[in-house]
Amino acid sequence: MTAETIARQCTLCEAHCGILVTVEDTKVAKIEGNPDDVLSKGYICPKATAMAGLHEDPDRLRTPMRRVGDTFEPIGWDEAFREIGTRLRRVRRDHGPHSVGMYLGNPAAHNSAIMYAFALRTALMTRNFYTASSIDQFPQEFVAWQMYGSNFLMPIADIDRTHRMVIIGANPAVSNGSVTTMPGARNRIKEVRARGGKVVVIDPRRTETARLADEHVSVLPGGDPYLLLAVLHVLITEDLCDRTAVRTQCTGLDELRELVTGFTPEDAAPYAGVDAETIRRLAREHAAAKSAVMYARIGVCQTLTGTVTHWLVNTINAITGNLDHPGGQMYATPAVDLLPLARRMPPYYGAWTDRSGKYKSFRFELPVAALASEILDEGPDKIRAMITYAGNPVLSTPQRGQLDKALGSLDFYVAVDMYITETTRHADIILPPLSPLEREDLDILLTMFSVHNNVRFNTRAVAPENDGLEDWEIMARLTTEILPLPLRSLSGRALNAVFARFSPLRAAALGMAVGPHGVLRRGRQGVTLKKVREARGGIDLGPLQPRLHSLIATADRLVQLAPRQFVIEARRLLDEAHAGGADRDQGFDLRLIGRRHLRSNNSWLHNVPSMVKGRDRCTALMHPQDADARGLADGGRVTVSSPIGSIVVPVEISDEIRPGTVAIPHGWGHGEPGVGWTVAAAVPGANVNLLHDPEQVDRISGNAAVNSTWVKVHAV
Ligand SMILES: Nc1nc2c(c(=O)[nH]1)N[C@H]1C(S)=C(S)[C@@H](COP(=O)(O)OP(=O)(O)OC[C@H]3O[C@@H](n4cnc5c(=O)[nH]c(N)nc54)[C@H](O)[C@@H]3O)O[C@H]1N2
Ligand SMILES: Nc1nc2c(c(=O)[nH]1)N[C@H]1C(S)=C(S)[C@@H](COP(=O)(O)OP(=O)(O)OC[C@H]3O[C@@H](n4cnc5c(=O)[nH]c(N)nc54)[C@H](O)[C@@H]3O)O[C@H]1N2
Ligand code: SF4
Ligand SMILES: [Mo]
Numbered sequence: 001m002t003a004e005t006i007a008r009q010c011t012l013c014e015a016h017c018g019i020l021v022t023v024e025d026t027k028v029a030k031i032e033g034n035p036d037d038v039l040s041k042g043y044i045c046p047k048a049t050a051m052a053g054l055h056e057d058p059d060r061l062r063t064p065m066r067r068v069g070d071t072f073e074p075i076g077w078d079e080a081f082r083e084i085g086t087r088l089r090r091v092r093r094d095h096g097p098h099s100v101g102m103y104l105g106n107p108a109a110h111n112s113a114i115m116y117a118f119a120l121r122t123a124l125m126t127r128n129f130y131t132a133s134s135i136d137q138f139p140q141e142f143v144a145w146q147m148y149g150s151n152f153l154m155p156i157a158d159i160d161r162t163h164r165m166v167i168i169g170a171n172p173a174v175s176n177g178s179v180t181t182m183p184g185a186r187n188r189i190k191e192v193r194a195r196g197g198k199v200v201v202i203d204p205r206r207t208e209t210a211r212l213a214d215e216h217v218s219v220l221p222g223g224d225p226y227l228l229l230a231v232l233h234v235l236i237t238e239d240l241c242d243r244t245a246v247r248t249q250c251t252g253l254d255e256l257r258e259l260v261t262g263f264t265p266e267d268a269a270p271y272a273g274v275d276a277e278t279i280r281r282l283a284r285e286h287a288a289a290k291s292a293v294m295y296a297r298i299g300v301c302q303t304l305t306g307t308v309t310h311w312l313v314n315t316i317n318a319i320t321g322n323l324d325h326p327g328g329q330m331y332a333t334p335a336v337d338l339l340p341l342a343r344r345m346p347p348y349y350g351a352w353t354d355r356s357g358k359y360k361s362f363r364f365e366l367p368v369a370a371l372a373s374e375i376l377d378e379g380p381d382k383i384r385a386m387i388t389y390a391g392n393p394v395l396s397t398p399q400r401g402q403l404d405k406a407l408g409s410l411d412f413y414v415a416v417d418m419y420i421t422e423t424t425r426h427a428d429i430i431l432p433p434l435s436p437l438e439r440e441d442l443d444i445l446l447t448m449f450s451v452h453n454n455v456r457f458n459t460r461a462v463a464p465e466n467d468g469l470e471d472w473e474i475m476a477r478l479t480t481e482i483l484p485l486p487l488r489s490l491s492g493r494a495l496n497a498v499f500a501r502f503s504p505l506r507a508a509a510l511g512m513a514v515g516p517h518g519v520l521r522r523g524r525q526g527v528t529l530k531k532v533r534e535a536r537g538g539i540d541l542g543p544l545q546p547r548l549h550s551l552i553a554t555a556d557r558l559v560q561l562a563p564r565q566f567v568i569e570a571r572r573l574l575d576e577a578h579a580g581g582a583d584r585d586q587g588f589d590l591r592l593i594g595r596r597h598l599r600s601n602n603s604w605l606h607n608v609p610s611m612v613k614g615r616d617r618c619t620a621l622m623h624p625q626d627a628d629a630r631g632l633a634d635g636g637r638v639t640v641s642s643p644i645g646s647i648v649v650p651v652e653i654s655d656e657i658r659p660g661t662v663a664i665p666h667g668w669g670h671g672e673p674g675v676g677w678t679v680a681a682a683v684p685g686a687n688v689n690l691l692h693d694p695e696q697v698d699r700i701s702g703n704a705a706v707n708s709t710w711v712k713v714h715a716v
Helices: 046-056 077-095 106-110 115-126 138-148 185-194 222-237 242-248 253-260 265-272 276-288 306-319 370-375 402-408 471-482 492-500 505-513 521-527 529-534 563-575 624-629
Strands: 001-008 017-024 027-033 067-069 069-072 100-103 127-129 164-168 198-202 214-217 291-295 385-389 412-416 429-431 590-593 620-621 639-643 647-652 661-663 709-715
Touching: 027 046, 046 620, 077 100, 077 385, 077 412, 077 429, 077 471, 077 492, 100 115, 100 214, 100 370, 106 115, 115 505, 115 590, 127 370, 138 306, 138 429, 164 185, 164 276, 164 505, 185 198, 198 276, 222 253, 222 265, 222 306, 242 306, 253 306, 265 276, 291 529, 306 563, 370 402, 412 471, 471 492, 505 521, 505 529, 521 709, 620 624, 624 647
Parallel strands: 100 127, 100 385, 164 198, 164 291, 198 214, 385 412, 412 429, 590 661, 620 647
Antiparallel strands: 001 017, 017 027, 067 069, 067 429, 590 709, 620 661, 639 647, 639 709
């Protein structure tokens, strides 16, 4: 028996923890944390072992599949690409470029194949491009564009040096951070406290993170903008701003002052669900701390006011002197530094809309809320063919249950995924990539958001099977099928040889050479692909460095504290402050929010037995007071209904959640006929996105507002 241990990362989530994979013969024998990893320092979560479970999973597809009636049969790669090319070109010829739609899911961002996915997207020239970003970080990108001049300039929290961390609508103890990659967030939070700092969590639930913090502030779902406007009121009226930072870095304080002067913590309290004294203290402590950072994430992105809330968070950090300073909000300086290039790319907001005119494009794509209608509604430019890549939007996005039907009605649908899922079961052809353990890679995207500068290599752990292709090769082959290039006439083998010259690794090596840590700047000290490959655990590129001055892309090179559209929206919020609206008036009396679990990852780890063992996790978490009022017992089955749908789940009673609120995780609802997930079918759960109205979106960015739904709950 031969055994080998290689170092790479777990690529299941953004944290990208360093792992050591031991392979005996061709079997993955062990996965453990890599203590030498420069970013994660040995930490892994229970999901890391799922990398092996996924690799070995008999349900994972290993060859392309073609639909025959209600089932699939294996076909060869060349035949698959030929058929895809012929059919996609025919749809485009007959109905124009917008008739082909594309959806990119979350794992696409964990793999440098994303470069090739964008090449395919560009070749398609379609308006109908969608990604999971519009149910995720659109508000943060919108704020970065308006305040710093580019949607790529989303600053991250310097958790490793801060003296005060205020976490709003994020649960890094479970998620390990997002748009601030912080593997081992639990330890990093404990270290803030160990160095004498303070950690505060603002969340309607006393989360795993809140339990590690000094203070938990239980906010009303959707109450954050009121709370933060009042924090600004205190900072500005009590003259607690950092004058130097405001004078040298920012513009727009006068407009802010005008906006918040009349809005006191007492005014905010009923809408925030937080008492005035706490709000005042939050403001004063933020200003007084040696360094401080407010870090907000998807809990607030997924509300009707996601953009306004993230704007207020960034503004508070900036005017207290915590932008671009150690311990505050900063930018990474990665080995492959895309920021100086990317910052010049305009996001083309509103360059086009969906056919109804309701949703505006942002960064060359439409909000996913529009997807089902763009397929189903008749008329010119409707989507007739789809490509999905690494996404499961049938479960992951609110579509009134219509996307399932819509995908089934397409003339042609090709999915790039290693499973037959609730989404891909509708495909005509499924192209499965090699498993993550079979590929080698160097991440260039997430290092832009790492809390510590680093560069790490993903060594191939297991030799690829047969003639398998990596995601980037599949994307490249699909692109050649769309482009009018002579390349298409080459055989698959010859094409692969052509592509090998343009692999993501070659691109990364080049990017590294010209990057801030590369040989062109640092000479022999510079990082190279060879050095990164050889370093088991990556190369430490030091703590985050101030660099706003060279990156900021606004016309006057100042941070815009009061973008007009944001101020108008905030005024509207203040004028119309209310506690619920029409749905609430009609008896939907509980606010529904989401939650994540350490052993789950959106919709797709439920087929690995070790990830779903134990008690049912797709439950409605309710406060004892709300359960008593409805006569509910722990574990009993309840119907949860919203104005547009209803699901049945067990109830879980705990005082960790704020009264008046119910939390249900997303990504469940398995067991549909034809889906290839046999393990998940036994623990199906229910699809919470059937309750969320796709038309409920963040008013500015169009991001799905799944934390803004009113529901009612009763025993089945
Ligand atoms: N109600 C509610 N809905 C939510 C959220 C919420 O908080 N509440 N969160 C939202 C968020 S933040 C996100 S990011 C989305 C995620 O939503 P999506 O990105 O649409 O879906 P995932 O569940 O991540 O599904 C990923 C799919 O990619 C496949 N896959 C995994 N790895 C690879 C790979 O390497 N290559 C290829 N080709 N395929 C791969 C898996 O088999 C799976 O089918 O969900 C969103 N939906
Ligand atoms: N284990 C695990 N890790 C993951 C994932 C996973 O599915 N499982 N998904 C990955 C992905 S794709 C992403 S985008 C990240 C997301 O990472 P996080 O942003 O940390 O996401 P959540 O854990 O959903 O935390 C959102 C929090 O917002 C709270 N919340 C809801 N509504 C409101 C509100 O109105 N105001 C406030 N203040 N809080 C609110 C919720 O109670 C919840 O605690 O996690 C990634 N990591
Ligand atoms: S937090 Fe868990 S799932 Fe995410 S990269 Fe680390 S080990 Fe993998
Ligand atoms: Mo996400």
